[in-house]
Amino acid sequence: MSDDLIIGGKRFKSRFILGSGKFSLEMTEKVIRNGGVEIATLAVRRSNAAGEGNILDHMPKGITLLPNTSGARNADEALRIARLARELGCGDMVKIEIIRDSRYLLPDNRETIRAVELLKDDGFIPMPYMMPDLTAARDMADAGAAAIMPLGAPIGSNKGILTREFIKMIVEEIDLPVIVDAGIGRPSQACEAMELGCAAVMANTAIATARDVPAMATAFRMAIEAGRTAYLAGLGRVLENRAEASSPLTGFLERSHAQTDRCRGLPSEHGDAGLRDHGGRPRSKIGV
């Protein structure tokens, strides 16, 4: 049975979405290949005059281009950028990114909800980048979002999933792919996002700021696969306030009386009255 990622009716094998900023054109290609990436984000900017290479010439065939609306400060600007991106050859999937804060780059949920409506009405498949807030996520889902993209930590910070409790709520309550985007700084954090039940992970700076960039892309690919496999396998339960032995509680070797005195609280099947309760379970305290 396939475990494809499905966004807006489109199917993908990879759950690693790459932010393509901060790489040289040549490195972008290597990262995409090592990461097994099928979706890469791009930005729309004023074009420079002749001479420079174009990123489209460095995208492997078959990759899905996901334009972001970075630069937009409100829903109308986001729609304008989405339309330009469509004109530039991108498909209908658009990452809505509306930011009015230049220090922390936090997204504006209110304008983003409005942008989901505008883009949906214009035939786009909206994927809103948002501050994790269940109520806002619900409004975005109701407005026609195809996915929810909550941030883990500020863009470029590599701080990890600071917002995990709020992302967990969205995963639990919203029936859309949840894609953690921003703040993931190491493969273990990408793995954690997948273990939480997220549908995919987006990362950019974590790879771009690594010492060995292509190797880090590989590490992210492995971590995302591991996290997804673990999630589907069903994570084991957590014991909050006690242990449960992993080795058998029977068949212990005979102990001398001196050893018995020293090993209080340890289970033994030989003459250790007081070390077990009536149910045969080892007691943690002796002589109480």
Added chain:
Amino acid sequence: MIALRVNGEQLALDGSTVSDLLAQTGRDPQRVAVEINGDICRRADYGGRTLNEGDSVEIVSLVGGG
């Protein structure tokens, strides 16, 4: 010559169409999108669309971004 504002700067176009503008500024029509006075000009219209004195043009392309 037509005086235009292109990507925020003054430019004198030696020609009349969007195609002329892209050629003059060394841009590949297949790699850009064009907005004239806030409205997108479709790629198919680049050859036929004439520009007017004082038009404000934005020429954009895709770049790396997160």
